[in-house]
Amino acid sequence: MLENGSEEYRVTVLPGDGIGPEVVEVGVxxxxxxxxxxSVPLCLERDEIGWAAVKRYGVPLADETxxxxxxxxxxxxxxxxxxxxxxxxxxxxxxxxxxxxxxGMRLYANLRPVCVLAPLLDASPLKPEIVRDTDLLVxxxxxxxxxxxxxxxxxxxxxxxxxxxxxxxxTTSQIERVVRMAFSLxxxxxxxxxxxxxxNVLDVSLLWRDVVIRVHREFPxxxxxxQYVDNCAMQLIRAPQQFDVIVTGNLFGDILSDEAAVLAGSxxxxxxxxxxxxxxxxxxxxxxxxxxxxxxxxNPLATILSVALMFRYAFGLQEAGALIEAAVLSALxxxxxxADISADGACxxxxxxxxxxxxxxxxxxxxxxx
Ligand code: NAD
Numbered sequence: 001m002l003e004n005g006s007e008e009y010r011v012t013v014l015p016g017d018g019i020g021p022e023v024v025e026v027g028v029x030x031x032x033x034x035x036x037x038x039s040v041p042l043c044l045e046r047d048e049i050g051w052a053a054v055k056r057y058g059v060p061l062a063d064e065t066x067x068x069x070x071x072x073x074x075x076x077x078x079x080x081x082x083x084x085x086x087x088x089x090x091x092x093x094x095x096x097x098x099x100x101x102x103x104g105m106r107l108y109a110n111l112r113p114v115c116v117l118a119p120l121l122d123a124s125p126l127k128p129e130i131v132r133d134t135d136l137l138v139x140x141x142x143x144x145x146x147x148x149x150x151x152x153x154x155x156x157x158x159x160x161x162x163x164x165x166x167x168x169x170x171t172t173s174q175i176e177r178v179v180r181m182a183f184s185l186x187x188x189x190x191x192x193x194x195x196x197x198x199x200n201v202l203d204v205s206l207l208w209r210d211v212v213i214r215v216h217r218e219f220p221x222x223x224x225x226x227q228y229v230d231n232c233a234m235q236l237i238r239a240p241q242q243f244d245v246i247v248t249g250n251l252f253g254d255i256l257s258d259e260a261a262v263l264a265g266s267x268x269x270x271x272x273x274x275x276x277x278x279x280x281x282x283x284x285x286x287x288x289x290x291x292x293x294x295x296x297x298x299n300p301l302a303t304i305l306s307v308a309l310m311f312r313y314a315f316g317l318q319e320a321g322a323l324i325e326a327a328v329l330s331a332l333x334x335x336x337x338x339a340d341i342s343a344d345g346a347c348x349x350x351x352x353x354x355x356x357x358x359x360x361x362x363x364x365x366x367x368x369x370x
Pocket of ligand 1: 019023078079080081082083095098266267268269283284285286287288289290291292297298299300302340
């Protein structure tokens with residue numbers, strides 16, 4: 001019997017759009033195999049999000065899907081979005097489904113680890129000596145800030161021109177909870193936090209900085225520094241080893257973590273896990289990659305590494321997470337590459353074959369050896 005009285009871990013699988021279903025198929029195979037090896041009782045349920053949900057339910061996140069998700073211990077999501085949805089109203093845009101899911105699950109912190117794996121040193125366009133040994137964690141506030149602030153919208157002015165507005169808004173409690181999480185996570189790492197804001201220009205950032213300084217008093221053993229977002233964008237590709245934990249708001253975190261993907265060689269390498277008051281959402285950082293969808297070309301490693309984060313954060317099984325991470329490293333050490341991380345096309349495999357390689361490595365590693 002699990003902590004909440006349930007007999008098994010309920011996982012909702014939301015493949016989404018574009019390459020989402022392809023990479024999630026691989027992720028599920030890894031999830032089932034590692035759960036079997038660690039005798040984790042699993043109950044998987046599939047549903048739709050994004051454009052796939054619009055086609056099935058008429059909305060990008062159906063109420064029944066959100067209800068199912070709320071009863072789950074974890075969600076594995078692929079990606080949403082695509083060309084057919086671009087011209088549509090925001091309310092039925094696939095991205096609206098993702099925002100509603102995060103809000104509905106009350107996931108206020110998105111954790112995005114960026115590790116440069118030794119076999120991929122050459123996959124980054126940056127010099128190996130710059131990216132070597134990078135191991136940082138971006139903690140992004142996920143359900144506040146400019147993506148959710150009101151008022152928002154577009155209107156025609158009396159002068160006949162168009163006007164559009166979004167609002168960046170944060171409250172003290174929204175900042176406190178995510179910052180507290182960042183300091184707690186830093187305690188388990190190198191005990192350094194960089195808080196990123198734009199306090200030289202934005203009132204919201206002034207509040208952000210005040211709250212960060214106040215919460216820091218609870219964590220005197222953790223070193224705190226502040227960076228403006230424009231400087232941080234530069235520092236990330238100039239000297240990424242300086243970072244341990246970066247904590248920032250929704251918009252800045254979205255942009256900085258995509259930039260950090262360059263360090264890891266490809267956005268197809270970056271996993272994420274979102275946590276808060278509800279369940280746990282595991283999803284790769286990348287989008288639906290419409291340019292390569294349906295061609296077995298997407299890198300599934302970000303999704304596989306997101307499954308590792310599910311074992312760590314949703315099931316509390318660090319050893320299972322470590323096994324998956326070790327298997328990914330081992331597949332890369334064997335030389336297997338998807339197109340996005342293959343410099344010369346050598347040993348280039350497709351999405352499903354890369355999944356097979358990782359499964360094969362999982363079979364070779366003894367549990368506990370990860
Ligand atoms: P994207 O991440 O989908 O793609 C950016 C580039 O990276 C493309 O060249 C793509 O081919 C490549 N890429 C992405 N994932 C890859 C993988 N796993 N393996 C190999 N290459 C990969 O970003 P975009 O092009 O800006 O957005 C496409 C759509 O995805 C849009 O509709 C956008 O709104 C949506 N999107 C969704 C999410 C999400 O679901 N979390 C995140 C970002 C973008």
